[in-house]
Amino acid sequence: MAGHCETFEHTADVGLQGRADSLGELFEAMGEGLAEVICPRRSVKKQKTLKIRTESENVEALLVDFLGDLLGLFNLEKFLVAGVKVERIDETSVAAEVTGEPYDPARHELADEIKAVTYHQLKVAREGDEWTGRVILDV
Amino acid sequence: MGKATDIRIEQIDEYRWRIPKDSRPGMRVDGIIYADEKLMAHIRGEQAADQVANVATLPGIVGASLAMPDIHWGYGFCIGGVAATDIAAGGVVSPGGVGYDINCGVRLLRSDLTVEQVRPQMKALIDQLFRDIPCGVGVGGPFKFSDTELRRICLGGAKYLAETGLADEDDLAATEAGGALDGADPDAVSPVAYRRGRDQCGTLGAGNHFVEVQAVEEIFDAQAAEAMELAEGKVCVMIHSGSRGFGYQVCDDAIKSLRKVPEKFGITLPDRQLICAPVESPEGKRYLGAMRSAANYAWANRQLLARLTRKALSHHFKTPVESLGLRQVYDVAHNIAKIETHDVGGRPRKLCVHRKGATRAFGPGHDELPQRYRAVGQPVLIPGDMGTASYVLVGTAGAMKQTFGSTCHGAGRVMSRKAAIRAAAGRRIDAELAAAGIFARARGRSGLDEEQPDAYKDIHNVVDVVVAAGLARKVARLKPMGVIKG
Numbered sequence: 001m002a003g004h005c006e007t008f009e010h011t012a013d014v015g016l017q018g019r020a021d022s023l024g025e026l027f028e029a030m031g032e033g034l035a036e037v038i039c040p041r042r043s044v045k046k047q048k049t050l051k052i053r054t055e056s057e058n059v060e061a062l063l064v065d066f067l068g069d070l071l072g073l074f075n076l077e078k079f080l081v082a083g084v085k086v087e088r089i090d091e092t093s094v095a096a097e098v099t100g101e102p103y104d105p106a107r108h109e110l111a112d113e114i115k116a117v118t119y120h121q122l123k124v125a126r127e128g129d130e131w132t133g134r135v136i137l138d139v
Numbered sequence: 140m141g142k143a144t145d146i147r148i149e150q151i152d153e154y155r156w157r158i159p160k161d162s163r164p165g166m167r168v169d170g171i172i173y174a175d176e177k178l179m180a181h182i183r184g185e186q187a188a189d190q191v192a193n194v195a196t197l198p199g200i201v202g203a204s205l206a207m208p209d210i211h212w213g214y215g216f217c218i219g220g221v222a223a224t225d226i227a228a229g230g231v232v233s234p235g236g237v238g239y240d241i242n243c244g245v246r247l248l249r250s251d252l253t254v255e256q257v258r259p260q261m262k263a264l265i266d267q268l269f270r271d272i273p274c275g276v277g278v279g280g281p282f283k284f285s286d287t288e289l290r291r292i293c294l295g296g297a298k299y300l301a302e303t304g305l306a307d308e309d310d311l312a313a314t315e316a317g318g319a320l321d322g323a324d325p326d327a328v329s330p331v332a333y334r335r336g337r338d339q340c341g342t343l344g345a346g347n348h349f350v351e352v353q354a355v356e357e358i359f360d361a362q363a364a365e366a367m368e369l370a371e372g373k374v375c376v377m378i379h380s381g382s383r384g385f386g387y388q389v390c391d392d393a394i395k396s397l398r399k400v401p402e403k404f405g406i407t408l409p410d411r412q413l414i415c416a417p418v419e420s421p422e423g424k425r426y427l428g429a430m431r432s433a434a435n436y437a438w439a440n441r442q443l444l445a446r447l448t449r450k451a452l453s454h455h456f457k458t459p460v461e462s463l464g465l466r467q468v469y470d471v472a473h474n475i476a477k478i479e480t481h482d483v484g485g486r487p488r489k490l491c492v493h494r495k496g497a498t499r500a501f502g503p504g505h506d507e508l509p510q511r512y513r514a515v516g517q518p519v520l521i522p523g524d525m526g527t528a529s530y531v532l533v534g535t536a537g538a539m540k541q542t543f544g545s546t547c548h549g550a551g552r553v554m555s556r557k558a559a560i561r562a563a564a565g566r567r568i569d570a571e572l573a574a575a576g577i578f579a580r581a582r583g584r585s586g587l588d589e590e591q592p593d594a595y596k597d598i599h600n601v602v603d604v605v606v607a608a609g610l611a612r613k614v615a616r617l618k619p620m621g622v623i624k625g
Contacts, residue, residue: 007557009557009558010555011185011187011211011213011552011553011554011555012211012212012213012218012552012555013213013214013556014556014557057398057399065395068391072331074277075277075384075388076331076335078277103277110276110277110345111585112276112345112346112556112589113276113277113344113345113346113625115239115387116239116387116390116391118214118215119214119215119394119410119411119412119414120213120214120215120411120412121214122411136214138214138238138239139346139556
């Protein structure tokens with residue numbers, strides 16, 4: 001099974017929950033889930049590849065920081081993400097290749113303004129053979 | 140909408156509900172929710188009440204963990220929450236108790252324009268505002284500030300803009316804290332925040348932020364309305380925005396840097412998003428210094444938005460700004476932490492008052508109020524949804540006694556954004572609003588769908604509760620005529 005991520009309902013904000021066979025696939029799925037909330041990925045071309053590396057004190061903080069770094073690509077570089085490929089991951093660090101293109105107002109319709117990735121009801125867990133993750137975005 | 144709460148809630152009277160402090164381990168005070176039966180039915184259906192209980196565990200909290208009738212499920216703190224901590228008793232400050240949009244707030248401009256004059260031109264006027272006011276996700280504006288200028292904005296907020304001719308004294312006098320909090324520390328703000336803030340001061344943003352043209356529909360309190368120069372049949376403009384990416388980054392940085400602080404001070408938290416530090420600790424002081432910088436940025440932002448609004452109206456009506464009578468009624472914050480002195484158990488205590496989705500509502504006679512409002516109380520601006528109404532209230536002695544001088548901040552969401560988009564499927568929200576005589580324009584794909592009137596609680600109901608509970612008095616009801624959203 002490849003990773004899977006979907007949004008769930010929260011009164012004021014948007015939640016992301018994902019599941020995958022491995023931690024790397026979970027981070028890929030949730031990274032792409034976040035990208036989808038910023039701008040539908042079908043409209044984003046895989047034109048350019050960037051490398052990101054995130055370190056944190058535990059696997060849950062790592063997910064928040066990793067998604068925060070992906071959000072930063074839009075907020076700071078106006079870069080939209082189409083795909084996320086994890087190259088290396090353990091519970092305190094992740095290195096990933098991110099493909100996408102610069103935001104072009106003429107072609108890209110942005111969805112929600114995401115203020116931040118929060119720690120509220122944050123979860124990253126291994127249940128049997130499956131990894132699951134849950135995070136709430138402030139919009 | 141999440142799962143329903145199973146926490147114990149007892150009714151105190153028609154408008155007050157208690158979560159007793161023995162309901163959950165670690166609660167230091169009771170939780171009190173202001174609501175009537177109808178609003179309570181919704182509150183019970185989500186997890187906001189659990190969040191009120193979680194906030195009651197914060198070190199140094201006094202009185203009660205309070206929730207206004209517009210309460211809804213947030214992250215960490217609920218939206219519509221008020222929590223005051225006693226600084227001398229080790230009271231904490233929590234970035235989650237302020238939120239990411241630091242000093243998100245509302246500004247109201249009154250005018251000499253009449254509804255009859257404006258109504259026939261509404262569509263063109265909204266188009267003019269939409270052209271002149273930058274809005275939408277991550278959109279920059281015409282004002283660019285260097286890092287040196289941004290540091291001055293951090294320290295001086297709207298007051299700094301007065302030095303550069305972009306604000307005047309009358310606006311500052313009608314702004315909470317005079318448009319700038321003392322004690323800002325620009326060195327506590329990260330380079331990333333400065334980078335994000337460079338071109339966003341003077342921009343509306345997205346989500347629920349708006350500029351709305353409103354008609355004064357009904358006056359309830361003649362004396363207070365006179366002090367605010369509000370009269371039935373006249374037109375007002377309401378502005379709702381905050382500290383933009385600058386503030387979001389300040390909050391995000393603070394939550395990251397405070398991660399290990401609760402452990403250091405032996406604080407156990409039921410939710411990591413409630414991360415906090417004692418107000419008097421170096422970490423707490425640093426956050427407050429950064430938060431005040433962002434709060435001041437937000438006051439400068441709303442000042443510039445007011446300037447763009449006045450210019451747009453002047454351009455549209457081909458009349459000098461001075462002839463339109465666009466005087467500022469007031470500007471209030473509804474996401475902020477402030478150091479204030481309140482009576483606790485009969486003694487004045489220096490408190491850190493968190494208002495997250497709650498508005499300061501100081502009663503008559505308070506020395507922080509400008510002269511023209513000293514006798515009537517502080518103006519409180521309560522935006523409703525874009526199809527119904529907004530209210531102007533004033534603070535009361537009752538709010539000073541019960542809620543550290545606080546009241547509600549809006550209607551409060553009742554529908555998730557996803558549910559709102561689903562409910563709008565196959566509909567044209569702009570056409571529905573136009574049929575009701577309200578012209579709406581939004582930049583984003585789903586802006587109007589997410590913000591449709593049905594996504595919010597009934598504003599009349601929310602306001603009636605705070606008035607009946609003695610937390611505010613009604614001054615005027617404003618009816619939307621046209622709105623621009625991000």
